[in-house]
Amino acid sequence: MTLVTDQDGNSLDDAGRYAEKMARKKAARDRIMASKQGGKGLVIVHTGAGKGKSSSGFGMILRCIAHDMPCAVVQFIKGAWDTGERRLIETNFADLCQFYAMGEGFTWETQDKARDIAAARKGWEKAKELIRDPAIRMVLLDEINIALRYDYLDIEEVLAFLQAEKPPLTHVVLTGRNAKPELIEYADLVTEMTLVKHPFRAGIKAQAGVEF
Template sequence: MQTDETWTTTNVSAVEENSSLNSEQYRKKMQRRQEVQEMRIKNASNEKGLIVVHTGNGKGKTTAALGMVLRALGHGYKVAIIQFIKGAWEPAEKRVFSIWQDDLLEFHAMGEGFTWDTQDRDRDIEKAIAAWQKALGYIRNPQFKLVLLDEINIALKLGYLQVDEVLAGLAQKPVNNHVILTGRGAPAALISRADLVTEMTLVKHPFRDQGIKAQPGIEY
């Protein structure tokens, strides 16, 4: 697996190599790269619904998923969002997405907040199971092109839901529909099953490093 250090070294070398080329050499190199990319695109003729996982300790997992939701809505696709943990908040995203509700978007905030706030494991499990049952209805429904299961990975990590049960549910989705699962600590079995996995790496965080509180427009 490529580490951050390897990635940085590789890209620095590429920058140095490109900067040493004259205009004609650079043009020929980019032309070859264009040909390779066009061939890859031509050969990538398969189409299928994806299982997408956003995990890792860094910020941006839900934000990236919501960007994909916007794309789907922009294409006129029906979308469902089920929030497993953050239900105690009324996020700004929910207000923005409300313009699509009752038409293309179903939004269900079914958690009651972070686990350190609820402090009731049995109730957290009950809520997670209810959210999963709600999600299953959308996953199985061919009309919903995209289903976002926000923070479900945390529910899996904490044992509120069973990985095998979730994998069995994902197997029931229509072949061309997509499901996104977000949250840190995604289990290995889910990562193995997914088609696209992105890990957000924490480098710096204003709350941890500077004591800066959550701010509107950034965290919510």
Template sequence: MKPREKCHGITLVNTGEGKGKSSSAFGVVFRAAGWGMKVCVIQYIKGNWKTGEQQAALRFDNIEWHALGDGFTWDTENPEQDRKTSREIWAFSQEKIRSGKFDLVVLDEINYCCNYGWIGGAEIADFIREHKPAWMHLILTGRNAPPELIEVADTATSMTPLKHAFDNGIEAEQGMEF
């Protein structure tokens, strides 16, 4: 591993309507952990929903995992609570990024919070420019990434659906979707 001061931290945005935004980020999480990097995953939407990737992360001592949020907010009955929770998670995320403890931080589903107007894309982009350590890698996921996040990213990918099992009536499968 290169020393931190020789690393160029990459900011990556995974967005789009297709499947694979979070899955791609988690692939990088395990790649980085395999190289001994310190990783922090912060999930904005998942809440207490159990996932295979979180179960796998428990096997690593260099991955810190936080599944936060109020669950799938598109079913919300209390948008003010979701806004408050998202703002709290954003403050927590800023602390983790500023701490300098991690080589990679993943903000999973944060783009949804921007799309709902709970956290501004410009606010996040300004924070990244001003406070992300130059050596730290950062991944932001979720549909409808705001233009400010795409602009601040070193790499931005839009997942485009070609075909999905759900369209043929196949429900989410454990191990594949969660």
């Protein structure tokens, strides 16, 4: 049996070993945190084939609301849907969060490319207006990656705007699968949702409280 001792040579039982291990971990973590300084407005991307991209974005919006931080949402695709997050925000938090549903449904629903492009452009103009306002701390661009994927919006234009006009402390969250490589390269934080299993493939439709 190996005798475990602390830094002063005292023997340790299981609880003591655990406490010693956690103390070392905390000290290392404190050193890391001490090296971090200040904050900045982040460009955040949620992409990938898995579920949870919009859900994560709206989770951040609710955190902003809880901190009394003004925020805004622009929905690029699912604007025609009656979603739970839209009901919640518009009914209870309209004073803190502006909500704009600019899309008209998925591309296979509208079946009109010119109409889809016009809706995307309208959503982007509203997004620019909101991002330019330094009083708004976070802007969620929900499903904008789909509009970018189909070239309804120009990725270079979007990146140029974020670089030139986004206020230093404003966070911008862009969701949707198939994020452009240029956007992934530019962003500060990128999360890819990986699809492992989804009930839709087993014949189960989208359900309130889970998907919308």
